Amino acid sequence: MNTANRIGLLVMFVTAVTWTATTRADGHRYTASDPAWKAECGSCHIAYPPALLPAASWRALMSGLDRHFGDDASLDPATRDKITAFLEKNASRKRKLIDATELRISETRWFRHEHDEVPAYVWKNTKVKSPANCAACHLNAEAGDYSERNIRIPR
Amino acid sequence: MRRHITVLVVLTGLSVIAPASIAAPADFLKTYEAAARQEAPGFAGFSAQRGAAFYKTTHGREWSCASCHTQNPAASGRHAKTDKPITPLAPAANAKRFARADKVEKWFRRNCNDVLGRECTAREKGDVLAYLMSVKK
Numbered sequence: 001m002n003t004a005n006r007i008g009l010l011v012m013f014v015t016a017v018t019w020t021a022t023t024r025a026d027g028h029r030y031t032a033s034d035p036a037w038k039a040e041c042g043s044c045h046i047a048y049p050p051a052l053l054p055a056a057s058w059r060a061l062m063s064g065l066d067r068h069f070g071d072d073a074s075l076d077p078a079t080r081d082k083i084t085a086f087l088e089k090n091a092s093r094k095r096k097l098i099d100a101t102e103l104r105i106s107e108t109r110w111f112r113h114e115h116d117e118v119p120a121y122v123w124k125n126t127k128v129k130s131p132a133n134c135a136a137c138h139l140n141a142e143a144g145d146y147s148e149r150n151i152r153i154p155r
Numbered sequence: 156m157r158r159h160i161t162v163l164v165v166l167t168g169l170s171v172i173a174p175a176s177i178a179a180p181a182d183f184l185k186t187y188e189a190a191a192r193q194e195a196p197g198f199a200g201f202s203a204q205r206g207a208a209f210y211k212t213t214h215g216r217e218w219s220c221a222s223c224h225t226q227n228p229a230a231s232g233r234h235a236k237t238d239k240p241i242t243p244l245a246p247a248a249n250a251k252r253f254a255r256a257d258k259v260e261k262w263f264r265r266n267c268n269d270v271l272g273r274e275c276t277a278r279e280k281g282d283v284l285a286y287l288m289s290v291k292k
Contacts, residue, residue, distance in 0.1 A: 043239075044234050044236075044237055044239055045234070045237040045239050046239070066268075071236070071265070071269050072264070072265040072266075072268035072269050073265060074264065074265060075261075076257075076261075129237070129238045130236065130237060130238065132236070132237050133237055133238045133239075135239075136238070
């Protein structure tokens with residue numbers, strides 16, 4: 001094996017380890033970030049991780065920001081396109097779990113499955129208010145950390 | 156020579172951009188005043204009292220400004236739907252408010268649409284801003 005091959009193997013190994021560490025170590029941590037996404041999507045609600053919806057859903061959602069679940073969340077075209085590209089690039093690839101026509105993360109099969117042990121009264125708690133309010137229970141949601149360890153259901 | 160021209164172009168560019176990107180609440184008031192005169196030649200100045208009423212009441216729909224920003228604009232609010240905390244709106248309580256034209260126009264556009272179902276007039280924006288500027292910390 002020559003040096004070039006060795007270096008090539010090493011690069012592949014490091015890439016694989018890094019990939020495993022960032023995407024697999026805990027399926028409930030999301031690291032993809034972008035300043036415009038964080039600032040704009042995060043101004044009325046938590047900036048939801050792009051991996052929670054497929055690219056087609058993000059595209060549809062971003063093309064109707066002036067009627068965003070009943071509210072006007074319109075952006076200037078340049079910012080909108082920049083954020084759309086980021087969302088598409090980091091979107092979910094789990095086609096079986098999320099229907100590509102779904103726009104509301106909390107209505108996806110994946111979300112309902114993940115939250116199937118949460119009793120109905122929790123959702124009605126005024127401190128929770130809405131399933132859109134991730135940070136009510138996921139203490140570090142703002143940092144993309146949705147791990148089991150950092151869940152506290154408010155009383 | 157070429158370098159001098161470049162410097163000159165850059166400086167001229169900055170002087171044009173700077174006032175638009177970093178502004179004071181009073182700068183916005185001036186802009187709205189000019190626009191309000193265009194809207195109505197009989198325009199007789201903004202009214203903080205009218206702005207307060209506009210801020211606190213609903214306009215034929217579900218929300219008022221106070222629904223998210225609370226009855227006291229110097230206090231922190233919460234988004235009526237998502238419950239996300241909102242920093243105070245009154246400049247006396249939050250120096251970041253009414254400091255950037257792009258942000259101010261973005262939020263007036265969105266929120267007027269949500270509260271009134273249309274854009275706000277320059278007079279309405281000026282009245283609300285006059286009210287917000289009158290609010291003490």
